[in-house]
Structures are given as structure tokens and as C-alpha cells.
Amino acid sequence: MFATLPTWTVERVDLLKAHFAAGLSCRQIAAEIGVSRNAVIGKLSRLGLTREKSGDEFRPRKPRERRGRPVPRLQYEMLRQVYDETAFTDTPVISEQRCSLFELSKERCRWPVNSENEAFAFCGNPPLAGLPYCTGHTRLAYRSLARRAG
Ligand SMILES: [Zn+2]
Incomplete structure (x- = not known):
């Protein structure tokens, strides 16, 4: 069984990688390339390109919470x-x-x-x-x- 048209052309994969590297969210990448967000997520995981939490938005890591200490x-x-x-x-x-x-x-x-x-x-x-x-x-x-x- 073959799908009608391959979603992931070479050009799209290149775009995907470029956008991913630029820090775009899956939703943003999907809009840029013209595919569904799920397709982006699926392709990223197949390529082994995952972020900390393979969720939607790119979230920069929270800096560690600093404990209030009474002395230097x-x-x-x-x-x-x-x-x-x-x-x-x-x-x-x-x-x-x-x-x-x-x-x-x-x-x-x-x-x-x-x-x-x-x-x-x-x-x-x-x-x-x-x-x-x-x-x-x-x-x-x-x-x-x-x-x-x-
Ligand atoms: Zn003393």
C-alpha cells in the first residue's frame, strides 16, 4: 500500500530540519511547510529530532529556582x-x-x-x-x- 503522494519530500525534510534547528514549534513548522502538526511531530521523532518534552511549543529551560539563603x-x-x-x-x-x-x-x-x-x-x-x-x-x-x- 502506497500513499498517494509522499508528504515528506526532500525539500520539506530540509525545511523541517532548518525550522527545527531555528527553534520553531511543531505548529509553526507545520504552518511553514504546509503539513499537519502531527506529521511534523511524527517525522521529527522518526528523524530522532526531539526536544526535552516532545510537546508543542518550544519552551526554554527554566532556570533552577534559587533558594533564598540568609547568608552569602x-x-x-x-x-x-x-x-x-x-x-x-x-x-x-x-x-x-x-x-x-x-x-x-x-x-x-x-x-x-x-x-x-x-x-x-x-x-x-x-x-x-x-x-x-x-x-x-x-x-x-x-x-x-x-x-x-x-
Ligand atoms: Zn568562640
Whole structure:
């Protein structure tokens, strides 16, 4: 059994490929070539030319949804790294060099520490490079961030 006329002449196939490459939808290609949309879809699949979803319209991929994070990514990654390294040493943080607000500097952990003797003090331990807290307090900071991020 032969169909009366072949739908897909060489010229039409070339057009089909060209339009497909140009990003036209199946419906648009069909209108351009003068065949049915189903014929376009069928021919494309036979040629192995498929898009992500072999549907109608050409849809550009959605960019990944960005998760709202409360801290800059780099810092978050650093915190996570520290947390991973120290996750199994769940010892309380000892702040031996507590200092006041006015004594804080880049060389001192600025985690607030409540104590009975002092009204208000900061940890004062040497902080990790690039972070405002010492190892133990970085871990605590990460925990609270992780909770917030859900
Ligand atoms: Zn600290």
C-alpha cells in the first residue's frame, strides 16, 4: 500500500530540519511547510529530532529556582565545611579569653557569652580565617543557620 503522494519530500525534510534547528514549534513548522502538526511531530521523532518534552511549543529551560539563603553562599559553604569536620566532636566551647565589646577585634571570636560574673562578654578565642567565630562557635552558628534554611 502506497500513499498517494509522499508528504515528506526532500525539500520539506530540509525545511523541517532548518525550522527545527531555528527553534520553531511543531505548529509553526507545520504552518511553514504546509503539513499537519502531527506529521511534523511524527517525522521529527522518526528523524530522532526531539526536544526535552516532545510537546508543542518550544519552551526554554527554566532556570533552577534559587533558594533564598540568609547568608552569602561562600560563607555558608565555609560554615558547612567546618561543621562537617567538627560534627562528631560535640564538646562545649570553652572561651578562655573572654573579652568585652570594646576589646573585640578581628583576632577574637565575637560570639556573645553569658556569664555569671560578667554582665556581657564575648568568646574571644582565635577565630577561623575569614570567619568571625572560633571553631566551636562557627559550628553553633552553622546549626542555627541550617535550622533557618530548613
Ligand atoms: Zn568562640
